[in-house]
Amino acid sequence: MDxxxxxxxxxxxxxxxxxxxxxxxxxxxxxxxxRLLGSESMLQATVERLLPRIPPERxxxxxxxxxAELIHQELHSKNxxxxxxxxxxxxxxxxxxxxxxxxxxxxxxxxxVMAVFPADHFIQDRAGLLQALDLGAAWAxxxxxxxxxxxxxxxxxxxxxxxxxxxxxxxxxxxxxxxFIEKPRLARAREFLSEGGYYWNSxxxxxxxxxxxxxxxRYLPDLHxxxxxxxxxxxxxxxxxxxxxxxSISFDHGVLEKAENVAVVPVEMGWNDVGTWEALHELFPRDxxxxxxIGRVMDQGSRDCILFAQNRLVATIGLxxxxxxxxxxxxxxxxxxxxxxVKDLVTELHRQxxxxxxxxxxxxxxxxxxxxxxxxPGFKVKRIVVDxxxxxSLQVHQHRAEHWVVVSGTARVTIGRDxxxxxxxxxxxxxxxxxxxxxxxxxxxxxxxEVQTGGYLEEDDIQRLEDDYWRPDRA
Amino acid sequence: MDxxxxxxxxxxxxxxxxxxxxxxxxxxxxxxxxRLLGSESMLQATVERLLPRIPPERxxxxxxxxxAELIHQELHSKNxxxxxxxxxxxxxxxxxxxxxxxxxxxxxxxxxVMAVFPADHFIQDRAGLLQALDLGAAWAxxxxxxxxxxxxxxxxxxxxxxxxxxxxxxxxxxxxxxxFIEKPRLARAREFLSEGGYYWNSxxxxxxxxxxxxxxxRYLPDLHxxxxxxxxxxxxxxxxxxxxxxxSISFDHGVLEKAENVAVVPVEMGWNDVGTWEALHELFPRDxxxxxxIGRVMDQGSRDCILFAQNRLVATIGLxxxxxxxxxxxxxxxxxxxxxxVKDLVTELHRQxxxxxxxxxxxxxxxxxxxxxxxxPGFKVKRIVVDxxxxxSLQVHQHRAEHWVVVSGTARVTIGRDxxxxxxxxxxxxxxxxxxxxxxxxxxxxxxxEVQTGGYLEEDDIQRLEDDYWRPDRA
Numbered sequence: 009m010d011x012x013x014x015x016x017x018x019x020x021x022x023x024x025x026x027x028x029x030x031x032x033x034x035x036x037x038x039x040x041x042x043r044l045l046g047s048e049s050m051l052q053a054t055v056e057r058l059l060p061r062i063p064p065e066r067x068x069x070x071x072x073x074x075x076a077e078l079i080h081q082e083l084h085s086k087n088x089x090x091x092x093x094x095x096x097x098x099x100x101x102x103x104x105x106x107x108x109x110x111x112x113x114x115x116x117x118x119x120x121v122m123a124v125f126p127a128d129h130f131i132q133d134r135a136g137l138l139q140a141l142d143l144g145a146a147w148a149x150x151x152x153x154x155x156x157x158x159x160x161x162x163x164x165x166x167x168x169x170x171x172x173x174x175x176x177x178x179x180x181x182x183x184x185x186x187x188f189i190e191k192p193r194l195a196r197a198r199e200f201l202s203e204g205g206y207y208w209n210s211x212x213x214x215x216x217x218x219x220x221x222x223x224x225x226r227y228l229p230d231l232h233x234x235x236x237x238x239x240x241x242x243x244x245x246x247x248x249x250x251x252x253x254x255x256s257i258s259f260d261h262g263v264l265e266k267a268e269n270v271a272v273v274p275v276e277m278g279w280n281d282v283g284t285w286e287a288l289h290e291l292f293p294r295d296x297x298x299x300x301x302i303g304r305v306m307d308q309g310s311r312d313c314i315l316f317a318q319n320r321l322v323a324t325i326g327l328x329x330x331x332x333x334x335x336x337x338x339x340x341x342x343x344x345x346x347x348x349x350v351k352d353l354v355t356e357l358h359r360q361x362x363x364x365x366x367x368x369x370x371x372x373x374x375x376x377x378x379x380x381x382x383x384x385p386g387f388k389v390k391r392i393v394v395d396x397x398x399x400x401s402l403q404v405h406q407h408r409a410e411h412w413v414v415v416s417g418t419a420r421v422t423i424g425r426d427x428x429x430x431x432x433x434x435x436x437x438x439x440x441x442x443x444x445x446x447x448x449x450x451x452x453x454x455x456x457x458e459v460q461t462g463g464y465l466e467e468d469d470i471q472r473l474e475d476d477y478w479r480p481d482r483a
Numbered sequence: 484m485d486x487x488x489x490x491x492x493x494x495x496x497x498x499x500x501x502x503x504x505x506x507x508x509x510x511x512x513x514x515x516x517x518r519l520l521g522s523e524s525m526l527q528a529t530v531e532r533l534l535p536r537i538p539p540e541r542x543x544x545x546x547x548x549x550x551a552e553l554i555h556q557e558l559h560s561k562n563x564x565x566x567x568x569x570x571x572x573x574x575x576x577x578x579x580x581x582x583x584x585x586x587x588x589x590x591x592x593x594x595x596v597m598a599v600f601p602a603d604h605f606i607q608d609r610a611g612l613l614q615a616l617d618l619g620a621a622w623a624x625x626x627x628x629x630x631x632x633x634x635x636x637x638x639x640x641x642x643x644x645x646x647x648x649x650x651x652x653x654x655x656x657x658x659x660x661x662x663f664i665e666k667p668r669l670a671r672a673r674e675f676l677s678e679g680g681y682y683w684n685s686x687x688x689x690x691x692x693x694x695x696x697x698x699x700x701r702y703l704p705d706l707h708x709x710x711x712x713x714x715x716x717x718x719x720x721x722x723x724x725x726x727x728x729x730x731s732i733s734f735d736h737g738v739l740e741k742a743e744n745v746a747v748v749p750v751e752m753g754w755n756d757v758g759t760w761e762a763l764h765e766l767f768p769r770d771x772x773x774x775x776x777i778g779r780v781m782d783q784g785s786r787d788c789i790l791f792a793q794n795r796l797v798a799t800i801g802l803x804x805x806x807x808x809x810x811x812x813x814x815x816x817x818x819x820x821x822x823x824x825v826k827d828l829v830t831e832l833h834r835q836x837x838x839x840x841x842x843x844x845x846x847x848x849x850x851x852x853x854x855x856x857x858x859x860p861g862f863k864v865k866r867i868v869v870d871x872x873x874x875x876s877l878q879v880h881q882h883r884a885e886h887w888v889v890v891s892g893t894a895r896v897t898i899g900r901d902x903x904x905x906x907x908x909x910x911x912x913x914x915x916x917x918x919x920x921x922x923x924x925x926x927x928x929x930x931x932x933e934v935q936t937g938g939y940l941e942e943d944d945i946q947r948l949e950d951d952y953w954r955p956d957r958a
Contacts, residue, residue, distance in 0.1 A: 326818035
């Protein structure tokens with residue numbers, strides 16, 4: 009069979025939030041939806057580069073409840089509603105996520121080939137990826153658990169490595185996998201590079217569904233048993249119960265490092281895991297002093313830096329090997345050698361319950377987005393954008409009043425029993441305890457400035473009476 | 484005569500804007516009004532520490548037109564309306580400013596003692612200053628041009644030095660001045676320190692008015708002639724004409740370095756010229772890793788840094804000898820050894836006409852202040868604070884409409900011929916081309932959120948029909 013004709017089911021793992029990309033990533037705005045490399049999010053780019061080899065109907069995204077809505081929006085905005093979203097009740101590492109996703113194949117396709125992709129990696133050479141997918145699919149169909157190995161270009165200590173074993177063909181296009189090595193020290197990474205035959209573990213895998221289940225039954229029997237139970241009884245309660253019992257182990261560790269039938273396919277495709285801010289130095293053009301500058305940056309004499317200004321002016325003088333990331337509510341300044349430690353910083357922000365670790369001043373919503381622009385005792389000011397044809401829920405606030413000034417577009421506003429059209433430069437007042445709804449019935453974006461007043465202004469003072477987006481009644 | 488009984492007239496030079504303190508200082512918010520060291524501005528602290536030795540009625544501030552209103556507010560808010568403000572038509576360095584200020588003595592006090600102070604220095608030991616003023620006044624009265632010399636504590640290369648000559652008394656409390664040395668190289672500065680008898684030039688001078696004029700007549704005859712002309716004809720046109728003719732030279736260079744009768748009084752008073760961000764490392768407490776942190780800073784392992792967060796969160800990891808200054812619209816990150824170069828950066832910002840070099844998002848006004856909190860095509864949002872008892876001008880805008888939502892306090896609002904009281908949580912609409920006025924008739928601060936809409940939203944779309952603050956009709 010021609011390998012390009014083998015149907016492939018794709019599973020995208022999108023459970024983490026990429027703490028190392030704070031302050032651009034937040035727990036409610038994870039790295040996979042960040043638009044770091046152009047106008048598409050990492051997730052959208054991940055789907056895009058698989059099309060049409062893997063069509064939306066054969067794709068699934070595995071994520072958690074707190075990100076599901078956001079991921080739905082990301083897919084919906086590209087008209088990829090055929091992509092299925094699987095919600096894990098809690099994070100149980102990649103073995104569980106891959107297992108859950110395998111159920112996606114269902115009975116009718118349990119021996120089909122399935123490919124697993126991280127949601128937040130960068131791949132420059134799409135043709136290289138697609139070619140490797142065909143090759144990988146052929147080996148997967150032949151019964152191998154296939155991993156993509158990236159030929160290393162530097163002695164990177166932040167990645168895992170796979171050593172190649174004996175060749176599987178005569179062209180050197182696939183090997184049996186040898187040892188898996190966790191992030192090595194620099195000296196060892198240098199040895200790997202000079203010795204040859206070692207690859208970075210890309211986190212991209214292919215296998216037949218039945219081969220996967222067979223491997224689970226042998227190396228992770230607990231997981232296997234629970235997956236069979238879930239296949240028999242696919243409801244939310246079972247899923248939650250199953251997840252409580254699942255072992256938390258990575259797919260590499262739990263399966264690949266133990267199995268006999270593992271293949272590694274070397275793939276050159278301009279891959280980067282975009283693991284820390286340090287990655288930008290690889291991915292973006294550099295100036296004559298080896299700086300990457302993005303946004304409104306004014307530099308004098310810095311060298312080897314990564315300077316990222318999201319909207320405000322960032323001025324730098326005489327820095328070396330420094331990362332500066334400026335967002336509307338938080339600024340990070342970090343030595344490049346310590347980019348990994350952003351993770352610890354975010355842990356500390358979380359511990360101190362700082363809102364800057366949770367969300368941006370701009371919050372995406374199914375109907376558009378809002379930006380908190382000002383606040384003080386007794387008031388908050390937001391800019392609200394409602395996309396064409398969208399509406400907010402019919403809602404009531406117990407404590408706050410709202411003043412809306414339409415600054416562009418036209419709104420359809422419900423206040424109590426009155427419905428009226430409010431044009432640009434007009435305003436309306438919504439008293440507390442009054443049902444109201446904001447709607448954009450036009451084909452142009454609607455933008456309003458909302459001034460909230462009252463003694464209690466938190467987001468949870470909301471009761472949703474009707475909603476297009478099936479959100480909970482409160483918050 | 485008891486030196487403490489010698490009347491002293493004080494002149495504060497407040498013409499510059501302290502570019503090296505950008506982004507905290509701006510051309511319309513100069514360093515002397517910055518609240519860097521507590522709740523008082525540098526200028527207010529400068530006046531405060533002279534009281535009551537030099538009362539407001541014997542004090543003058545020399546400044547330029549663009550800063551005059553701001554300086555008036557600074558003095559007025561402390562009830563120091565007795566302080567006279569002299570406005571130079573254009574900057575002509577310190578010799579001209581001192582000369583202009585000397586006219587302040589007038590005919591009746593032309594032989595009185597006058598002291599000159601920079602507006603933006605820090606002096607920790609007020610008692611030390613006042614004691615030195617008495618001593619200096621005595622030598623000034625005796626006919627000397629007196630300078631205060633600071634015994635150096637380190638080989639500073641950023642200051643000018645004065646070498647002491649023969650002692651003037653037997654207690655070593657005053658010397659004839661020897662050579663003046665401009666900012667030396669490090670090796671020389673080290674020699675000065677080990678050799679002894681060298682002082683930092685503090686920029687504080689004392690002299691009798693007639694002694695000063697005599698020195699001008701000898702060393703700067705052009706300046707002397709123009710000052711006499713101005714004394715005869717004290718009007719604005721003459722002042723402007725005179726200033727066009729004045730030489731631009733420093734008082735040190737033009738007079739002190741040449742005159743015979745110069746004395747230096749050594750003064751230990753915890754002096755710091757607060758010349759660059761580097762000064763904060765001297766003036767503020769340091770943590771166990773020798774960092775100065777001010778504001779909402781979260782640091783991991785940085786050393787020897789100055790980290791200043793005005794309102795947003797600043798997170799830092801592993802920095803060394805780095806200055807971070809974060810303001811609402813601009814962030815500076817600079818190596819400490821290059822703090823002087825902030826000046827060049829600001830020159831470049833000015834050349835590129837970036838608003839961040841001119842003003843803050845919060846702009847002080849005689850009636851209070853406003854903060855630009857959001858803007859986009861066709862709209863601007865401001866938070867406006869009107870101080871108790873104050874009112875804005877009665878004004879008209881040709882192009883923009885305004886929506887005002889009162890978020891705290893009570894406003895008296897004039898729209899056309901209607902005057903009404905607008906309470907918290909109420910709003911009003913001001914159509915274009917309609918005379919209107921905002922006023923706070925209460926004893927509590929008034930705070931409103933203003934949403935401007937229209938095709939043209941610049942500050943110069945204003946016509947002032949009546950104003951409490953004698954401002955121009957437009958802009």
